[in-house]
Amino acid sequence: MMLLEAAMRGSNFKYLVYQGLNSxxxxxxxxxxxxxxxxxxxxMVGFTTLVTQNIDIIxxxxxxxxxxxxxxxxxATEEDVAAAKELLENDENIGEVLYIDxxxxxxxxxxxxxxxxxxxxxxxxxxxxxxxxxxxxxxxITKMDETISRINKIDNLDLVKAPENFADxxxxxxxxxxxxxxxxxxxxxTVCLVIISNTTRASIFARRREINIMKYVGATNSFIRIPFxxxxxxxxxxxxxxxWLLTWLGYNSLFELFNDGEVSWSIMGVTNIIPFDxxxxxxxxxxxxxxxxxxxxxxxxxxxxxxKV
Amino acid sequence: MIEFKDVSFTYSNGVDALNNINLRINxxxxxxxxxxxxxxxxxxxxxxxxxxxxxxxxxxxxxxNLKKIRKxxxxxxxxxxxxxxxxxxxxxxxxVYDNVAFVLRVIxxxxxxxxxxxxxxxxxxxLREKARSYPSELSGGEQQRVALARALANDxxxxxxxxxTGNIDPELSYEIVDLLKEINRCxxxxxxxxxxxxxxxxxxxxxxxxxxxxxxxxxxxxxSDERK
Numbered sequence: 001m002m003l004l005e006a007a008m009r010g011s012n013f014k015y016l017v018y019q020g021l022n023s024x025x026x027x028x029x030x031x032x033x034x035x036x037x038x039x040x041x042x043x044m045v046g047f048t049t050l051v052t053q054n055i056d057i058i059x060x061x062x063x064x065x066x067x068x069x070x071x072x073x074x075x076a077t078e079e080d081v082a083a084a085k086e087l088l089e090n091d092e093n094i095g096e097v098l099y100i101d102x103x104x105x106x107x108x109x110x111x112x113x114x115x116x117x118x119x120x121x122x123x124x125x126x127x128x129x130x131x132x133x134x135x136x137x138x139x140x141i142t143k144m145d146e147t148i149s150r151i152n153k154i155d156n157l158d159l160v161k162a163p164e165n166f167a168d169x170x171x172x173x174x175x176x177x178x179x180x181x182x183x184x185x186x187x188x189x190t191v192c193l194v195i196i197s198n199t200t201r202a203s204i205f206a207r208r209r210e211i212n213i214m215k216y217v218g219a220t221n222s223f224i225r226i227p228f229x230x231x232x233x234x235x236x237x238x239x240x241x242x243x244w245l246l247t248w249l250g251y252n253s254l255f256e257l258f259n260d261g262e263v264s265w266s267i268m269g270v271t272n273i274i275p276f277d278x279x280x281x282x283x284x285x286x287x288x289x290x291x292x293x294x295x296x297x298x299x300x301x302x303x304x305x306x307x308k309v
Numbered sequence: 310m311i312e313f314k315d316v317s318f319t320y321s322n323g324v325d326a327l328n329n330i331n332l333r334i335n336x337x338x339x340x341x342x343x344x345x346x347x348x349x350x351x352x353x354x355x356x357x358x359x360x361x362x363x364x365x366x367x368x369x370x371x372x373x374n375l376k377k378i379r380k381x382x383x384x385x386x387x388x389x390x391x392x393x394x395x396x397x398x399x400x401x402x403x404x405v406y407d408n409v410a411f412v413l414r415v416i417x418x419x420x421x422x423x424x425x426x427x428x429x430x431x432x433x434x435x436l437r438e439k440a441r442s443y444p445s446e447l448s449g450g451e452q453q454r455v456a457l458a459r460a461l462a463n464d465x466x467x468x469x470x471x472x473x474t475g476n477i478d479p480e481l482s483y484e485i486v487d488l489l490k491e492i493n494r495c496x497x498x499x500x501x502x503x504x505x506x507x508x509x510x511x512x513x514x515x516x517x518x519x520x521x522x523x524x525x526x527x528x529x530x531x532x533s534d535e536r537k
Contacts, residue, residue: 218388
C-alpha cells in the first residue's frame, strides 16, 4: 500500500480523455443521433438569433427615419420661435431639428400644388397663411410620449404631428421578435438537454457495470464523470463546428441575396444586414459554448443515478 | 483491523438486517462469515464498503471510522479494500490484463507501476497465459481468478470475498479458497462470506455464523481433510 501511495500521481487526464473519445466511437449510433439533434438545434438557435438581431437593426433603421412635425400658431413671435428652436435642440431625445420658416413653407406649398396654386391662394395675395414649422427626429421612440409632452410646453404652439401609432407598431415588433427569439432559444436548449441526456443514458447503461466496479475499487466521482463529460463535450464541439460551417454557408447566401443590386430591398427597409464575417467568431464561440455545455451537462445529468454505490 | 461496536442496521423498508452486532477481526486474520439467506451477511459487506451506514453503533475498517467518514473519504477507504463478487463483475470488453489494470488506472497509479504490478498479480492467480483473453473466453473458475487478481491489484490491506464460489464448480471452489488462504499467508486480512458449509468445514479457521441479524457463533474450528 505504501509503495502504491508513494507512486500515486496527479489525475490521469490523458487516459480519461481517451476513454471519453473511445466511448463516443463505441456508441457511434447514439453519438451520431446526439450530434444530429444538437447540430440542428444549434442551427435553429443561431439563425433565430441572427434573424432577431437583423430585424432589430432593420427596425432600428426604420425608427431612425421617424419624423415629428411641430407647427407654431399665427401669434408666434420671432422670440417664441427662437425659444422653441432652443428647447428642441437641447432636448436629449431629439436628433436633428429642421426649422422651416413661413416663407419657405409657402414656397414649398406652391411648388407642391404647382399650376393649381393660383386658384388655391386666390384672395390671399400678400398674406402668408403658412405657419413656422419644425421637423425633428426622435432618437428613442419608446420615449416618444414623454418627448411630445415636453414639446407641448412650447409657447404659441399650434399642433404636434407625431407618428405615435407607427412608433407603437415598431416597439411591438421589436418586443415580439425578442420574446419569440428568447422562447425559441430556451425551448431548443431544453429539448436538446433532454434528448442528449436520454441518448447518453444508453451509453451509460452499457457502462453501468464499469461504473459500479469503479465505485467499489475507490474511483472518485470526478474520475467517473470525466469520460462522460469528454464524450458529451466532444459531440457538442463537433455539432458546433458543423452548425457553424452550415450557418456560414446559409447566412452568406442570404446576405448575397439581400445585397443584390438588382433588387431594391432597401425600399422595404432591409438595409445594413450584418455581414457574417463581422459575427463569425461570436457565432462559433456561442455554438461551442452551448454545444459543449449541453453535451457535457446532458451526459452528466444521466449519470447521477448510477453514482449511488 | 475491523471492528463492529453495537452495530444495528435497518433497511428503509423497515427490515432489521443486523441487531446489535459486536465483532473484531484483527489484521492478517482469515474469517469466514456464514449464514443462511437473510441472515445479514450481505449487509455486513455493504457496511464494510460503506455502501450503507449503520443505523446505530460504530464500524471501524482499516483505520476509518465509518460513522464519521466524509463522502469524499469513501473512495480512499475503498482503495484499502479488494472485493471479489459472486458474479465476478468483469468488464466483458476488456482483456484479463485490462480488467486488472483498470483498478490501478482508477486510482491514478502511474503507468510504470501498472506495467509491473498487473503481470505480477495475474501470474499470482495462475493466469499468465490468459492475460490477453477476454472474460467470455474463460471458465467460471478462471473468471473468478481474474476478479481475485483485480482485488489484489492495488495491494489492499483487506480482501472481502462475497460468495466467491457461488457461481463456479464445487471443485474449483477449493482452488479459489486455496488462493485466498495463500493471499492471507502474505499478511492480507481476508473475509470470505459464504453459505457453503462443506467448504468452511474443510478449511476450518475462524467462523462467524450470522443468524437473523445476530452472531450465533464466532470461534475457530479445525479443518477436515475430506473434500466433497
